[in-house]
Amino acid sequence: MMPLAATETLIHKGSGLQVVVGLGQSGLSAARYLTEQGYQVAITDGQSAPALAEKLPAAIKIRQFGAIDAELLQQAARIIISPGISLETQAVAAARQANIPVVSDIQLFCEACEVPIIAITGSNAKSTVTTLVGEMAADAGINVGVGGNIGVPALDLLANNDMALAVLELSSFQLETVTNLGAQVATVLNMSPDHLDRHGDMLGYHQAKHRIFQGAKSVVINREDALTRPLVADDLPRLSIGIHAPDRDQYGLITDVNGQIYLARGTERLLSADKLIIKGRHNLLNAQAALALGELTGLPIDSMLTTLQRFAGLDHRCQYIETVRGIDYFNDSKGTNIGSTIAAIKGLGAVYAAKDGKLLLILGGQGKGQQFGELAPFINQYVSQVLLIGEDSQQIEQHLRAAKLSSDVLLKQCQTLKNAFIAIQHVTSSSLSQVQAVLLSPACASFDQFSGYAARGDYFSELVTQLVTDTKADNTLG
Structure with missing residues (x-):
């Protein structure tokens, strides 16, 4: 680790120094990406010996560990913050007060990505829906990248030069530093209290989640949850999902006289619920969300229904x-x-x-x-x-x-x-x-x-x- 004093002749305000704050998987991914793009990169982390430090590119000489280095942040042209680091952290807050841009790896991704993005968030079920949509796209023959909060850092998807579609799971922590994501289709699956220790209250949490809709070309909303509805132009293409019978051209559930439940689009019964491996009403909503997101992306319905019938769900999720x-x-x-x-x-x-x-x-x-x-x-x-x-x-x-x-x-x-x-x-x-x-x-x-x-x-x-x-x-x- 090079002490900051030894680096002062190398860096100055406006030099283009990119400072990555937090050395988790997304921080490592951002550091590698920025280095490959030719930037001068520095990294700082609160841990004295981050486990991933040995995987950093050798070109990154400025490594300030043991505390988030406030002086280093003040010399940054741009700060790339990891989702686990709060914007209220003293060193970060001071940098923002000095008008130094603070973004996430997701912002870097959406600026570099040239293919359509399906953006998915929500308090619950986002990993299930993200995985399902990814499998639907792959089964339809599309070269798809699936990442974000689900485990593969978004920037790592850019290594796939043939990628034709990106499906991103996004957390509120990632979204709070994203501007104008510009997704082909975006959704907030549901909203319930979570991470209030970080966001302060439901308003702060809601505002972070809804940044996913900035620049979106189409949206999917949950009719049962008013907090999922974006404040965007009414003429923006949208589909809705819900647990009741749907309106025309929307997704929902139809129950016949014998009590059998069907996934439906409008009056059309698409699939009997008993043909799904995943069980429970919440998973019927997840299935609808995946179908709606796929439809707005142009995936064929027959292929999506075939994928849905063999989808077994994710570990640790019911x-x-x-x-x-x-x-x-x-x-x-x-x-x-x-x-x-x-x-x-x-x-x-x-x-x-x-x-x-x-x-x-x-x-x-x-x-x-x-x-x-x-x-x-x-x-x-x-x-x-x-x-x-x-x-x-x-x-x-x-x-x-x-x-x-x-x-x-x-x-x-x-x-x-x-x-x-x-x-x-x-x-x-x-x-x-x-x-x-x-x-x-x-x-x-x-x-x-x-x-x-x-x-x-x-x-x-x-x-x-x-x-x-x-x-x-x-x-x-x-």
């Missing part, structure tokens, strides 16, 4: 794991906010309610400043047991009880997933139990006990696998 002793286990560890958990409870709860069953729900982790009382009406309707784990479990219990959680719902503090599984065995062994499914949908971040939601979901799956093993052993002994 993922069916196993049935043990007559109880179905679902891993929705990606349910890291209240809106996502509500969608999972409603989507799966309705399936088991039709069979006179209830859910056992596992909640908890780091609460991110949310109001968990919003869950109470849905728990009262579809859940008979709530097991609480993690750092904010006591606060979650207080919120639920204050929100008039039904006395019919058993609530138990377990602290860890392992303890929750001990409690599950006591609950489900009772002949009086209504529980037909166990749902891990924590509505919280996982970093109090795990390295991320995937690690939490993997551990849940391991515990289910151990249950299967124990059950087989018990049967053998019996």
Whole structure:
């Protein structure tokens, strides 16, 4: 690492120095891209020894680690900020006050990208819809790049010289520094409280999400969620999705006299819901969103429906794991906010309610400043047991009880997933139990006990696998 004092003769205001703030995957991608474009690049990160530092191009000599270097930022011609770094960080805020441009890697991508962009955000389901749209495009024979918040940094997609379409999942953190994205089609799938510890309130969160519509050529909206509707010209091409029967040329659900549900466009029944591998009403909305986004991009409907029928969903997103002793286990560890958990409870709860069953729900982790009382009406309707784990479990219990959680719902503090599984065995062994499914949908971040939601979901799956093993052993002994 070169100390800043040694670099002062190399850099000065207006020299074109590009300073990347944060050395995660997107920061590394931006640093590599800018270096390849011939810029002088510097990087700063709060960690003293970022794990990805060894992967930086050798041409990047200015590396300020251990703190975000305020002096370095003041010498930048442009700052490229990683999504994990708040704009309110003191050094960043000072640079913005000095009118130094602060952008994200997504801004760099949209300025360089020459192919149509499908831009997808929302509080929940954006990874599922992004993946599904990407598979629909690939199955239709299109050379498609899929990236952004979903795992592949957007700038890395530019290495594919034959790319004809880009599908981007975008977070509110990425969008808050994007201007005039210019997507071929953009959507906010849904809106519910999330990241309020970063955005301050729902207004700030809403404003960040809706930057996705800037310059969009067409949009997809959710009729059930007014907060997904952009404040753009009414004559902009748009399609809507919803859980009810659709208006002419829109997407929705039609239920026949026998109770069979169909995906529909206008009065046309496209596909019976029972032909989908993914289950739950929330996934029927996801399917509609993918179809609408594909239509506005020019994908053929028959090809999209074929893809949809074989799409099995994503790991950790209402993922069916196993049935043990007559109880179905679902891993929705990606349910890291209240809106996502509500969608999972409603989507799966309705399936088991039709069979006179209830859910056992596992909640908890780091609460991110949310109001968990919003869950109470849905728990009262579809859940008979709530097991609480993690750092904010006591606060979650207080919120639920204050929100008039039904006395019919058993609530138990377990602290860890392992303890929750001990409690599950006591609950489900009772002949009086209504529980037909166990749902891990924590509505919280996982970093109090795990390295991320995937690690939490993997551990849940391991515990289910151990249950299967124990059950087989018990049967053998019996």
